[in-house]
Structures are given as structure tokens and as C-alpha cells.
Amino acid sequence: MNDLNISRTPDDIKIDVRHIEFEGIENKPRYWHGDNPILTHGLNAASMFFPQGEIFFIKSVQNFQNQITDPKLREEINGFIAQEITHSQQHDVFNKDVYKQGYKDLQRMEKLVHRLLAGLHKFGPKKLQLAVTVALEHITAIGANVLLQNPILMQDVEPKYKELWYWHAVEESEHKAVAFDVFQAVSGNYWLRILPLVVMTITFIPSIVVLQLISLRRDKLSSDAKKMDENKALLEAVKPALVQLRHDYMAYYRKDFHPWDLDNRDVINQWKKLYQETGKAAV
Ligand SMILES: [Fe+2]
Numbered sequence: 001m002n003d004l005n006i007s008r009t010p011d012d013i014k015i016d017v018r019h020i021e022f023e024g025i026e027n028k029p030r031y032w033h034g035d036n037p038i039l040t041h042g043l044n045a046a047s048m049f050f051p052q053g054e055i056f057f058i059k060s061v062q063n064f065q066n067q068i069t070d071p072k073l074r075e076e077i078n079g080f081i082a083q084e085i086t087h088s089q090q091h092d093v094f095n096k097d098v099y100k101q102g103y104k105d106l107q108r109m110e111k112l113v114h115r116l117l118a119g120l121h122k123f124g125p126k127k128l129q130l131a132v133t134v135a136l137e138h139i140t141a142i143g144a145n146v147l148l149q150n151p152i153l154m155q156d157v158e159p160k161y162k163e164l165w166y167w168h169a170v171e172e173s174e175h176k177a178v179a180f181d182v183f184q185a186v187s188g189n190y191w192l193r194i195l196p197l198v199v200m201t202i203t204f205i206p207s208i209v210v211l212q213l214i215s216l217r218r219d220k221l222s223s224d225a226k227k228m229d230e231n232k233a234l235l236e237a238v239k240p241a242l243v244q245l246r247h248d249y250m251a252y253y254r255k256d257f258h259p260w261d262l263d264n265r266d267v268i269n270q271w272k273k274l275y276q277e278t279g280k281a282a283v
């Protein structure tokens, strides 16, 4: 335990739990992402990791919950747990529908992820488990920020399918420093913090691409030239976002890094305003 037993989340960020009815996520068209198989399968693959991953994140933080003395950070841990439980449940509904559509490779992979994380939870050092969570929360937070900052990524998606992703992205942004601040309180070891990010970068991120390709192959769409061209055009349009993504990713390796160095309160507040005014999580 060190003297950093404090929350460094800005005071105007509240980690709220929102229960939103996500219409249609259990009954989606096969290519719910604007009829684009490449983008649909990319996000389906990412979604597969959430239910098991987020339960693991919760447990890894709970291991140290009683060592946290700062009342603000204690309250934020409760918010973090409640948000992640809800994400896990909603993505489980989303994913079961994808499996029902015949993407059994994803379902098999989810079982494998469950076994791997259960093994890590049972046998791994608790501080390592927390460091894995901190690394994955960083990947999730920077991905969420790119989604929120670049409406073009979701421009062809019906609002009812967008809602789940924007809601999740906002809440990931709100709680992005909770596991990090707990880690700083109970360890703060730089190498322990960065090593899991290196490992996740060469395992977890490529596995999303591989699963996306497997699903495309299952659909016999790996050479769908029209969609490939659409994707290339989109990639061109979001190049600045990819530069941002790289910058935000690399920031984690700084010794004095904190998740709120990447301040995205503007997009969080924009979304919250829309949600308060319309009750909708996306337009
Ligand atoms: Fe989440």
C-alpha cells in the first residue's frame, strides 16, 4: 500500500448506473452494422469478450476493495462494479443472438475465454489480475473514446443498435480510472502495470481480427469486393482517429500516466445531455 490511496477521477464525473432498454439487440439482422459484414463481425468479435472479461475485472478489483480508504474511490468502485455487471448482462443478450445466427466459433471462443480467466482468477497473483484489468480497461477506454469522437464509425447503423455501443463507451470513459487508481493504491509497480498491456496487444487485439475473419469466412464473404472498398474508404476517413488511438495507446507506457490525462469529458457530457433530453442513448 502506498500513499496514493485516492481517486483521481475528476470531481464532475459521476459513475452512474443506467438501466436502458436496448430494443432489438436479441433479434438483430445478421449485418446489423449498416449492412456491412466486416464492421459487424469486428464488433461482434469484440462483444464476445465483454461478458466474461467484465466479470473478471470486477473480481480483480473486489480482491482489493477493503484496502481502499478514500471514500470517493470506494464509491467509484461500487459504481464501476454496477456498470460492468450491466454491461456484461447486456452484451450477453447481444452475443446469444449472434450465436443463434450460427457463429459457433465465437461461442466456443467465449467458453475458452471463460476457462482462461477462471484459471487466472484461481491461480494468478491478485496484483497481476488487477494489472491485467488495468491494461484491458485502457484498451477499452481508448476504443470507447474513438467511437465517441468519430460518429462516422457508426453513421450507417440504426440508432437502436448504436445505443448499446454508445452507452457502453460512455460508461467505460466514466470509470476508466477506477481499476487504475486501485492498482496505484495497492501496488503502483510500473513494470507490473505495463507488462499485461504488451501481452494483451499481441494476443487479445489480433484475436479480434482473427475471429472477424473466421466469421467472414463462414459467410463466404472474405472476398466481398464492394464491402472491402467501403471499408477502405472508411479507413481513409478515420485515419486521424487511428493516429489518436496510437497516441492514446502509447501514453500508457509513460511512468506518470493516468487515464484522465486523456480527458474526454466533452464527448461524455455531449452524450449525457442527449440522454437526459431525449431518454435515448443514440440518434
Ligand atoms: Fe464495460
Ligand SMILES: [Fe+2]
Residues within 6 Å of the ligand: 057, 084, 137, 140, 172, 175
Ligand atoms: Fe470497464
